[in-house]
Amino acid sequence: MTGKTFIAPLAPATPTKKTPEEAPATPEAVRVEPQLAGGESWGDGLEAIKSNNVVVGLNLIQPAESHACRPARASDEDLNESREADVVVEAPLGPLLFRGKMPTSRILCERAGSKVCVGKSRGKKCVVKTFSPKTAAAGCRELVLLKAAQGPRIVQLLGAAFAQTQPTIVMEFCSRGTLDDAVRNWLDVRGARRVAAHVAEALAHLHSLRPAIVHRDVKPKNVLICRDGSAKLADFGLARPFPGRTANDQYVMTGETGTVRWMAPEAFRGDPYSLKVDIYSWAMVAWFALCGQAPYAEKTLKDLRRTHLELHDRPPLKGRPTNSGVASLLSLAWAEAPGDRPEAASLSRALAPFSVKRRRLLPFW
Known part of the structure; x- marks a missing residue:
């Protein structure tokens, strides 16, 4: 009698529940009007771009019907055309963000609500412009426009920081002055x-x-x-x-x-x-x-x-x-x-x- 070899079928593997992978946090636009998390107002038109509750960029939105910049035209038809779109200036900051307060040395100039000093960033001289809480909105607008304006003949933006709701702009140091x-x-x-x-x-x-x-x-x-x-x-x-x-x-x-x-x-x-x-x-x-x-x-x-x-x-x-x-x-x-x-x-x-x-x-x- 010829012997037969029986191969037992493999038991089906018990299905394991796959845990869904957590999607990485993506930056989202968060309206910060009229109050910041710290309680200070950033003013109209400012948006903070946040990732994991950290500001990674700013947007400046200028409504088309804004009184501050409306077209000098006579006809209502032209005025209606001008309101079709808001003016948006985007300023992604990302790697330009500094944590904490920037160390500074001598003061270059001081005005109501802001102070410009000489500082150091990554071992090199830089210019640090700090704004008070009262002028935080103006500082953020300046930061947005400086970031958007970057070019060969524009002073270079090296970084920015938000310490205790006081925006700080870090720029290149031009050694021969004004x-x-x-x-x-x-x-x-x-x-x-x-x-x-x-x-x-x-x-x-x-x-x-x-x-x-x-x-x-x-x-x-x-x-x-x-x-x-x-x-x-x-x-x-x-x-x-x-x-x-x-x-x-x-x-x-x-x-x-x-x-x-x-x-x-x-x-x-x-x-x-x-x-x-x-x-x-x-x-x-x-x-x-x-x-x-x-x-x-x-x-x-x-x-x-x-x-x-x-x-x-x-x-x-x-x-x-x-x-x-x-x-x-x-x-x-x-x-x-x-x-x-x-x-x-x-x-x-x-x-x-x-x-x-x-x-x-x-x-x-």
């Missing part, structure tokens, strides 16, 4: 033309963004000089997202915003204005860099108001250290009518030959 310091101490005509070209490049970059950013406070103290003599635009405290589609679109924004000697006439009067307010301020800053003195230095605030509103005077160009090409650009850029001023991109292209640092050649004989 344009104001440079003009008073060492800047020559060649360097002044280069600075003027770099500020024009910064404005061309800001105005090309979508949404565009209008700086509204272009002045010598907000132009920083790096070690190699290049210039960068800083201080976005008065900057705002600009909803217009072209540089000539005019919007009703806060009047008399900026610094008087560098302010465009339409902003001085409180009229609707456009991106061209920055072009006018550029012209005044360039004239200051080339000529070594502030425009209208001898005039009081009352005289300046009359100069802007009645006389339409401009600083003199005759006998100044400006070549004919730069002089013609200045006269166009500070034109009374905003539509007569060039766009920042055109200005930057015209000044491109001055942008590069040229070495002085020694004679070969």
Whole structure:
């Protein structure tokens, strides 16, 4: 009898319940109006992007019907068209976030609600701007716009921190100070033309963004000089997202915003204005860099108001250290009518030959 080998079937494995894997936390937009977790208001239009209850970014939302920036148009139809979409500026911070308080040393400047100091980040000098709880909303808006504005001619954002509801902005340290310091101490005509070209490049970059950013406070103290003599635009405290589609679109924004000697006439009067307010301020800053003195230095605030509103005077160009090409650009850029001023991109292209640092050649004989 032939033996048979029986192979017992394997018992079916007892099914085990699979525990569902926890999905990683994804950042979510959380409205923080009107109160923060700490009880301080961030102001209208701010959104905190949070992951695991940690702020990893900010959004700035400017409603289309906002009174602060509404189109200067007559017809209701045009006004309705402008309300189709809000202006949103996103600022993901992620790896730029610092934990805790930034160590600082000497104070560079101190204003109501903010303090700018020299600090250290990863072993290198940096600039630390800290805001008080009362100006937290303004600090967050400045942080959002500085993050969105990053470019070669904009002061570099190194990081941010939120300690006890006080926002802190950490920026690069520009070792040669402000344009104001440079003009008073060492800047020559060649360097002044280069600075003027770099500020024009910064404005061309800001105005090309979508949404565009209008700086509204272009002045010598907000132009920083790096070690190699290049210039960068800083201080976005008065900057705002600009909803217009072209540089000539005019919007009703806060009047008399900026610094008087560098302010465009339409902003001085409180009229609707456009991106061209920055072009006018550029012209005044360039004239200051080339000529070594502030425009209208001898005039009081009352005289300046009359100069802007009645006389339409401009600083003199005759006998100044400006070549004919730069002089013609200045006269166009500070034109009374905003539509007569060039766009920042055109200005930057015209000044491109001055942008590069040229070495002085020694004679070969």
